[in-house]
Amino acid sequence: MELLIGQMFAGLSLGSVLLLAALGLSLTFGQMGVINMAHGEVMMAGAYTAFVVQRAISDAGISLLVSIPAGFLVGGVLGLVLEAVLLRRMYHRPLDTLLVTFGVALILQQAARDIFGAPSVDVRAPDWLQGNIELLGAPIPLTRLFILGLSLVCLAGLVLLLKATPLGRRIRAVVLNRDLAETIGVSTRRSDQLTFFIGSGLAGVAGVAVTLIGSTSPYLGTNYIVDAFLVVVAGGIGQIKGAVIAAFSLGVLQSVFEYSTTASIGKVLILIVIVVFLQLRPQGIFSLKTRSLA
Amino acid sequence: MRVSVHKRAFLPLAAAAVATVLAGCGSQIADPTSGSSAASTGTSCVDTSGNSIKVGFINSLSGTMAISESTVFDSLTLAAEEINASGGVLGKQLQVVSEDGASEPTKFAERAGKLIQQDCTAAVFGGWTSSSRKAMLPVFEANDALLFYPVQYEGLESSKNIFYTGATTNQQIIPALDYLAEQGTKSLFLVGSDYVFPRTANKIIQAYAAAKGIEILGEEYTPLGSTDFSTIVNKVRDSKADAVFNTLNGDSNVAFFRQYKSVGLTADTMPVVSVSIAEEEVPGVGLDNVQGQLTAWDYYQTLDTPANKKFVAAFKAKFGAERVTSDPMEAAYTSLHLWKAMVEKAGSFEVDKVQAAADGVTFEAPEGLVTVDGENNHITKTPRIGKINSEGLIDTVWSSPEAVEPDPFLATYDWAKDLAK
Structure with missing residues (x-):
């Protein structure tokens, strides 16, 4: 029982990290079909933001709370610049964006190495996140609980924005049918910029969150980018609810597989599950239904 | 303009596949024979006529291993300066040729080949991961050159062309x-x-x-x-x-x-x-x-030996008071001094003479006295x-x-x- 709860929580917690990493990607990928390989590096920028903020504010608790909005801003602005300078010129050329953003990812990694050095840096977790609480005998780490909560807050915020604001309505209109949206007067340009800002901002927040559990190094992004793409692809492009289901299913499956076999075999099994799933359902859990003709 | 559902499904798959490949490209496995393709000449091109002698340093100064290997490069640099300040080796000043292994075993093999054949170095120092060592091993054996490898490793290996100054199991x-x-x-x-x-x-x-x-x-x-x-x-x-x-x-x-x-x-x-x-x-x-x-x-940096105090003080003086010294750095530092001792015992820079002289060569290292075992080319160490x-x-x-x-x-x-x- 104790183990079951421990493992269930491990799965949910892994799922929440995957969800945080994939939420922003789901948005940019879904709206604009941009395969942003630099998404992981935007996370890294968020993580280093947490490091810089902590250097300025030595109290780990306050610095964490400041880091979350700061990480969102840094990530978002980075995304805006990327969009304005490069991606704007290559919409509808997915393979080009893939290569360009991969190049950007390498540049950002090298920049991080030059600024902060190659060794990983230490971002301390605040005292109130040290340790764990017991749930029926199973230790639930507080950092994990915090990340789970943060991912749910981000999710709720994003859903609220998309469903309940005029801004979100415009974004959804563009996702559904870009040409038609443009015809009825939606500025797709503005909408694209905004989407990229929010999507990259969420990556920045994800970066802040993972400093609590892992290392903060120039390679941070490469550890998450593949999993983030897997979540988005399995969930269905541009489908937030698909991403949520995919992230938590993959998280729980991974922890089940890993517990019953080993970490390496668990990873292999997960990939097999995804490959088989996509064979049966290439469009992901949910697919975008549009009346678009092309 | 817009692609159909089926095409849309293909793109993300392609993206995920490319992402996997790209993310994995830092850890490719080397073909152990690559880099040794240039035929072994059998005769060394090392130039011993002038008042300097070339030695090669091969460390990853970029890529994922740079974090560790750049520290080894620093301590090798310190050892070379110390040796030069005290009159060099057989009266010749060391001239360091440095190559970046870039965290890729294939690059290590290729650069090692360059250090031996083009730069004509008398000995090469460096390497960290076992895969980089395994990739360089055939290059050093084919060219009959010397590599000094400074990191603890998994054992079960011995080559007359490699001196292992880190711990074996x-x-x-x-x-x-x-x-x-x-x-x-x-x-x-x-x-x-x-x-x-x-x-x-x-x-x-x-x-x-x-x-x-x-x-x-x-x-x-x-x-x-x-x-x-x-x-x-x-x-x-x-x-x-x-x-x-x-x-x-x-x-x-x-x-x-x-x-x-x-x-x-x-x-x-x-x-x-x-x-x-x-x-x-x-x-x-x-x-x-x-x-x-x-x-x-x-x-450990805290060891209380006179040689270590000198090593730590010299290192901090050169690279900054906040820097620390570690086991692989000490083993690298020791490796250059051991090579000097071997060459001076042999009275020659020639590889076979150095190999013949190696057994029993000692150095008062920061970790304590170390002695080369000529049978397996490892050294005694104090765990x-x-x-x-x-x-x-x-x-x-x-x-x-x-x-x-x-x-x-x-x-x-x-x-x-x-x-x-």
């Missing part, structure tokens, strides 16, 4: 097990990264445990760079083992120790012995997370168990009473006789 892992047994450890949990060193090390630990009645309660590997340890720490916690033997490498240590601590495991309840965390790595892992945990090496203190340095809590003879094939251990096969 009986100078690091076996003493650590002896220490744990002495402390009354009855059960162990093994955690490692999934590649050659941890797998070989754990095979040795399994054999040792079987012979000495220590129970192995689990053996877990994670892919290099893995960041999620929640399942593994649950397994470790559940096993109630007396101690954990950690052969994780690189950034995985950060995630492991953070998550280890977050489920309530501490150095007091379940100590972790690590073989890849030295003074350099502690700040990155976070002092809070590893303070009080154990390490197994042959050298030490350390405990990470509140300043992030490592205090020695146990030290072998004397330097241990190298035994890379574990031939002198009864329980290990099946391992070397």
Whole structure:
């Protein structure tokens, strides 16, 4: 029982990290079909933001709370610049964006190495996140609980924005049918910029969150980018609810597989599950239904 | 303009595939023979006529290993300066040619070939990962040149063209097990990264445990760079083992120790012995997370020997007071001094003469007196168990009473006789 709860929580917690990493990607990928390989590096920028903020504010608790909005801003602005300078010129050329953003990812990694050095840096977790609480005998780490909560807050915020604001309505209109949206007067340009800002901002927040559990190094992004793409692809492009289901299913499956076999075999099994799933359902859990003709 | 559902489904798949390939391209396996393609000439092109002699340094100054290998490069640089300041080797000043291995075994093999054939260096120093060493080995053998390799490794190797100045398994892992047994450890949990060193090390630990009645309660590997340890720490916690033997490498240590601590495991309840965390790595892992945990090496910055005090002071004077010194750095520093001693004993820079003179050459290293064993080209070393203190340095809590003879094939251990096969 104790183990079951421990493992269930491990799965949910892994799922929440995957969800945080994939939420922003789901948005940019879904709206604009941009395969942003630099998404992981935007996370890294968020993580280093947490490091810089902590250097300025030595109290780990306050610095964490400041880091979350700061990480969102840094990530978002980075995304805006990327969009304005490069991606704007290559919409509808997915393979080009893939290569360009991969190049950007390498540049950002090298920049991080030059600024902060190659060794990983230490971002301390605040005292109130040290340790764990017991749930029926199973230790639930507080950092994990915090990340789970943060991912749910981000999710709720994003859903609220998309469903309940005029801004979100415009974004959804563009996702559904870009040409038609443009015809009825939606500025797709503005909408694209905004989407990229929010999507990259969420990556920045994800970066802040993972400093609590892992290392903060120039390679941070490469550890998450593949999993983030897997979540988005399995969930269905541009489908937030698909991403949520995919992230938590993959998280729980991974922890089940890993517990019953080993970490390496668990990873292999997960990939097999995804490959088989996509064979049966290439469009992901949910697919975008549009009346678009092309 | 818009692509159909089926095409749309293809793109993300392609993206994921490319992402996987790109993310994995830092860890490709080398073809062991590449780089040695240029035919062996048999005759060395080393120029000994002038008043300087060329030596090669090969370290990863870029890529994922740069974090570790650049520190080795620094200590090699220090050793070269010291040697030059004291009159050089056989009266010749060292002229260093440095190459970047870029964290890729193929690059190491190729650059090693260049250092030998084009730059005509008398000896080459460097390498870190076992895959980089394995990639360079055929190059040095084909060209009959010398490599000095400064990092602890998994043993089971010996080449007349490589001098191993880091610990082999009986100078690091076996003493650590002896220490744990002495402390009354009855059960162990093994955690490692999934590649050659941890797998070989754990095979040795399994054999040792079987012979000495220590129970192995689990053996877990994670892919290099893995960041999620929640399942593994649950397994470790559940096993109630007396101690954990950690052969994780690189950034995985950060995630492991953070998550280890977050489920309530501490150095007091379940100590972790690590073989890849030295003074350099502690700040990155976070002092809070590893303070009080154990390490197994042959050298610590805090060692109280005159040679070490001189080494640490010289290093800090050159590279800054905040820098620390670690075991591989000390082994690299020692390797250059050992080569000098070998050359001076041989009275020649020629490879076969240096090899012939190597046996019994000694150097008063920071870790204590080391002696070259000419039979397997390893050196004697003094194993030490350390405990990470509140300043992030490592205090020695146990030290072998004397330097241990190298035994890379574990031939002198009864329980290990099946391992070397």
